[in-house]
Amino acid sequence: MTIAPIAETVLGPIDEIPFGEGRTYAVGSDMIAVFRLRDGSLRAVSAVCPHKGGPLADGQIDNRVVVCPLHLYAWDLATGCSQSGQPPISVYPVRVDDGHIILGD
Amino acid sequence: MTQRLVVIGNGMAGARTVEEILARGGDFSITMFGDEPYGNYNRIMLSNLLAGVEDEAGIYLNDLSWYADNNITLNAGVKIERIDRFAKKVYATDGTATPYDKLIIATGSSSWTPPMKNVHNPKRGFHQGVFAFRTLDDTRGMIRYARDHERAVVIGGGLLGLEAARGLQNHLSDVTLLHAAGHLMERQLDEKAGHMLQASVENKLGIKVITKAMTTEILGKDRVTGVKLADGTVIPCDVVVIAAGIRPNTQVAADSGLPVERGIVVDDQMRVQDEDDIYSVGECAQHRGNLYGLVAPLWDQAKVLADHITGRDTAAAYTGSKLSTKLKVAGIDVASMGLIAPETDDDEVIVYSEPKKGVYKQLIIRDGVLAGAILVGDNSKAASLIQSFDRAQALPEERAEMLFDIGGPAGEVKPEDMSDDAQVCNCNGVSKGAICGVVNAGCKTVSGVMDKTRAGKGCGTCKPLVQRIVEWAAGGEAEEDPAASWYVPGVPMPKPELMAAIRTHELKSVSAVFDKLVPGGEHDAKSKMGLASLLKMMWADQYVDERDARFINDRVHGNIQKDGTFSVVPQMKGGVTTPAELKRIAEVAEKYNVPMVKLTGGQRIDLLGIPKEQLPAMWADLDMPSGYAYAKSFRTVKTCVGSDFCRFGVGDSTALGIAIEERYQGLEGPGKMKLAVTGCPRNCAEAYVKDLGVVAIDGGKWEIYVGGAAGAHIRKGDLLCTVGSAEEVIRLTGRFLQYYRENANWLERTYAFVPRIGIERIREIVVEDTDGIAEALDAAVEEAVQSYKDPWKERAVPATPGQFRTSLPLTVLPQVPVRS
Numbered sequence: 001m002t003i004a005p006i007a008e009t010v011l012g013p014i015d016e017i018p019f020g021e022g023r024t025y026a027v028g029s030d031m032i033a034v035f036r037l038r039d040g041s042l043r044a045v046s047a048v049c050p051h052k053g054g055p056l057a058d059g060q061i062d063n064r065v066v067v068c069p070l071h072l073y074a075w076d077l078a079t080g081c082s083q084s085g086q087p088p089i090s091v092y093p094v095r096v097d098d099g100h101i102i103l104g105d
Numbered sequence: 106m107t108q109r110l111v112v113i114g115n116g117m118a119g120a121r122t123v124e125e126i127l128a129r130g131g132d133f134s135i136t137m138f139g140d141e142p143y144g145n146y147n148r149i150m151l152s153n154l155l156a157g158v159e160d161e162a163g164i165y166l167n168d169l170s171w172y173a174d175n176n177i178t179l180n181a182g183v184k185i186e187r188i189d190r191f192a193k194k195v196y197a198t199d200g201t202a203t204p205y206d207k208l209i210i211a212t213g214s215s216s217w218t219p220p221m222k223n224v225h226n227p228k229r230g231f232h233q234g235v236f237a238f239r240t241l242d243d244t245r246g247m248i249r250y251a252r253d254h255e256r257a258v259v260i261g262g263g264l265l266g267l268e269a270a271r272g273l274q275n276h277l278s279d280v281t282l283l284h285a286a287g288h289l290m291e292r293q294l295d296e297k298a299g300h301m302l303q304a305s306v307e308n309k310l311g312i313k314v315i316t317k318a319m320t321t322e323i324l325g326k327d328r329v330t331g332v333k334l335a336d337g338t339v340i341p342c343d344v345v346v347i348a349a350g351i352r353p354n355t356q357v358a359a360d361s362g363l364p365v366e367r368g369i370v371v372d373d374q375m376r377v378q379d380e381d382d383i384y385s386v387g388e389c390a391q392h393r394g395n396l397y398g399l400v401a402p403l404w405d406q407a408k409v410l411a412d413h414i415t416g417r418d419t420a421a422a423y424t425g426s427k428l429s430t431k432l433k434v435a436g437i438d439v440a441s442m443g444l445i446a447p448e449t450d451d452d453e454v455i456v457y458s459e460p461k462k463g464v465y466k467q468l469i470i471r472d473g474v475l476a477g478a479i480l481v482g483d484n485s486k487a488a489s490l491i492q493s494f495d496r497a498q499a500l501p502e503e504r505a506e507m508l509f510d511i512g513g514p515a516g517e518v519k520p521e522d523m524s525d526d527a528q529v530c531n532c533n534g535v536s537k538g539a540i541c542g543v544v545n546a547g548c549k550t551v552s553g554v555m556d557k558t559r560a561g562k563g564c565g566t567c568k569p570l571v572q573r574i575v576e577w578a579a580g581g582e583a584e585e586d587p588a589a590s591w592y593v594p595g596v597p598m599p600k601p602e603l604m605a606a607i608r609t610h611e612l613k614s615v616s617a618v619f620d621k622l623v624p625g626g627e628h629d630a631k632s633k634m635g636l637a638s639l640l641k642m643m644w645a646d647q648y649v650d651e652r653d654a655r656f657i658n659d660r661v662h663g664n665i666q667k668d669g670t671f672s673v674v675p676q677m678k679g680g681v682t683t684p685a686e687l688k689r690i691a692e693v694a695e696k697y698n699v700p701m702v703k704l705t706g707g708q709r710i711d712l713l714g715i716p717k718e719q720l721p722a723m724w725a726d727l728d729m730p731s732g733y734a735y736a737k738s739f740r741t742v743k744t745c746v747g748s749d750f751c752r753f754g755v756g757d758s759t760a761l762g763i764a765i766e767e768r769y770q771g772l773e774g775p776g777k778m779k780l781a782v783t784g785c786p787r788n789c790a791e792a793y794v795k796d797l798g799v800v801a802i803d804g805g806k807w808e809i810y811v812g813g814a815a816g817a818h819i820r821k822g823d824l825l826c827t828v829g830s831a832e833e834v835i836r837l838t839g840r841f842l843q844y845y846r847e848n849a850n851w852l853e854r855t856y857a858f859v860p861r862i863g864i865e866r867i868r869e870i871v872v873e874d875t876d877g878i879a880e881a882l883d884a885a886v887e888e889a890v891q892s893y894k895d896p897w898k899e900r901a902v903p904a905t906p907g908q909f910r911t912s913l914p915l916t917v918l919p920q921v922p923v924r925s
Contacts, residue, residue, distance in 0.1 A: 053669075055669040064630075
């Protein structure tokens with residue numbers, strides 16, 4: 001599990017992300033995919049698939065994993081661990097505060 | 106506390122059972138008794154020893170050092186004559202008594218001697234020159250004697266007799282095989298197979314075979330000079346080998362008051378009936394009325410016995426074995442399992458016979474599963490047949506596939522013959538070694554291994570090979586995967602049950618299905634797309650469309666490319682376009698600097714490399730409907746130029762193709778649906794290899810083919826019917842597609858679906874309407890047609906916030922200010 005430290009950043013309004021989908025944000029030089037789970041909680045992970053560079057925010061999710069749209073490898077959204085023998089992705093702390101997506105602690 | 110374990114019998118069963126007990130860490134001080142003065146050898150290999158392809162050292166399973174290393178006291182050559190069940194002691198013929206806490210009787214069998222005059226000599230057991238074929242000593246004696254003589258007779262045309270005859274040829278020139286029954290190996294082979302084997306044995310090996318030969322007398326005073334048959338025939342010979350069958354050695358058990366019928370009666374734990382501390386295993390044990398003389402059942406018995414006696418798994422149970430054998434009999438391939446002849450009129454019998462090559466194959470199928478098989482002369486399909494037989498697996502619709510390898514790049518490669526770095530999955534680059542690694546790490550289901558390695562997840566052609574490797578790596582013990590029959594992996598139901606439950610509970614969205622039908626209500630990302638497709642098909646306009654249930658392609662109506670861009674393929678019905686349309690496409694391509702413009706296999710124009718955020722503007726500029734080149738849906742109808750211009754065309758294929766595409770555009774399904782209409786049987790539009798292909802034939806008629814494919818899998822479609830009008834083609838197309846939509850598994854293309862259901866059955870339903878559902882199918886597809894909306898109209902207002910926002914830094918994203 002790789003939890004990357006990151007400075008607290010307001011990414012934008014929560015309404016930008018429909019339930020069950022993800023959107024990509026550029027934070028400094030990092031690309032971060034933020035997902036809004038159907039239970040309302042958020043997850044943030046590195047946006048680029050370590051396998052072949054697929055856009056993870058375009059992947060399908062459930063409350064546990066994201067599936068990359070290119071070759072359907074899956075990663076755990078909470079730990080960043082691959083379920084199929086791939087390198088892990090970074091996970092970032094993220095929360096909703098007053099209708100805004102807050103990245104970092 | 107260490108218990109005393111005594112094993113009577115040091116043959117394959119006794120020694121194997123002890124190995125299994127040691128492997129389970131059983132705390133026993135072990136004493137073994139064996140009649141023969143040797144360690145433990147592989148009796149099956151005595152044939153090889155006789156044939157000179159193996160030496161004595163090569164047939165030992167455990168030499169004497171193994172007994173010493175494992176602190177086993179071996180009394181080789183010491184015969185037990187009595188068991189005292191009450192005092193818990195065994196008595197040997199040398200007068201010694203050995204106490205036990207647990208006893209295993211593995212006394213095996215002895216060669217059976219049919220009643221014949223003069224076979225015994227009061228002084229020396231058998232008459233000089235007469236041998237049984239059971240032990241190492243028998244074999245040694247036979248080899249020594251045969252070397253100095255010319256002619257041998259083998260009595261018994263079963264497996265052992267054939268092996269003996271073949272082996273003897275190594276030592277003398279003239280071998281005759283006498284068999285009492287009407288054909289060889291009558292327990293394993295039917296009459297035809299037996300005769301085929303006999304022909305090969307006679308012609309290829311030069312062994313004389315006489316069937317229905319009852320030997321009544323051994324001739325010769327001091328030594329054998331011949332044998333006499335019941336019909337008076339005399340066959341001169343110097344050596345007689347008796348291989349007429351075996352009888353279990355049960356005398357000690359019977360003398361000691363243990364229950365003996367044909368064998369020593371044991372329960373499912375291999376315990377002797379009504380005895381707490383006495384077990385029996387191997388050829389001498391009678392389990393549920395059966396005696397087993399093959400090694401595979403014996404290995405299974407040994408495991409159960411060991412599980413139970415060590416307390417490792419006291420619930421372990423041996424429930425009997427389905428018998429199958431695959432071997433070379435005297436150099437000729439033979440396999441046999443289950444029934445050797447049909448028993449009821451309903452038994453399906455499939456026979457292939459090629460006498461010139463000595464090849465014979467017979468299958469007996471009952472209630473759709475393999476009930477028996479016989480192979481002679483070609484064992485290439487034996488392994489897969491044995492597997493089908495053991496597991497009562499569903500059989501291929503094309504029964505011939507069970508007898509022969511019919512095409513297919515994955516063929517019948519044997520896992521054991523492949524090197525570790527051999528690539529199994531050519532799509533995802535997965536090697537045999539990678540698959541075995543996952544299996545060895547504990548994942549023993551085929552789908553689990555496919556998930557972990559992604560092997561078989563590309564075109565799917567290698568799936569059968571992946572399965573064989575998993576089974577091989579798991580030692581033939583791949584676990585059944587309950588999810589294999591489910592429509593999607595995350596909802597535990599096959600498609601018919603799932604559809605019934607969706608209807609009963611009126612579940613109209615993907616999340617409602619998870620909430621209601623999955624225990625615990627857990628959602629599953631990998632199941633969403635399949636469920637979305639199913640619900641859209643079932644509910645049409647009433648479907649509650651949750652955008653997250655869609656794959657990205659269906660969210661933005663383009664096919665995602667390796668760099669995260671998308672492809673744009675406008676509809677071009679039947680592959681027919683106009684100069685104006687081409688100009689517009691050209692202008693759009695220039696305006697957006699489209700990196701690649703390419704003609705597709707489906708007769709359309711593909712604009713590749715389009716960033717997601719540019720899609721809506723491009724659609725607006727094109728102002729053409731989507732060609733659906735991205736979805737699990739009706740794709741395109743490929744056509745030839747038909748009758749308007751072509752001098753061979755006999756039907757207006759372009760007009761019909763356009764009409765079909767016009768009507769069924771965008772129809773979702775369990776898999777892609779690629780169609781074609783061709784104007785004559787020259788088949789320029791490749792209609793024979795489409796999910797549904799229409800071929801114009803002379804006389805104003807149209808043939809409809811279904812289930813064709815020309816992708817990773819190549820299959821010519823099956824002729825569904827021939828009809829007289831374009832209207833009928835359109836109607837039956839819709840009806841077939843609807844039947845496929847309702848009944849195919851997720852991602853099951855028609856090339857798999859049609860053979861699974863069977864073309865005759867599909868014809869009954871779709872053409873002849875024997876089930877009376879044609880009207881309902883027509884109505885359902887009509888409803889779907891009416892609910893069609895061009896997805897590219899979804900461009901003025903995004904369906905969801907950020908629907909077309911980029912997910913990769915293909916262009917510079919608006920930077921979020923970073924707070925320090």
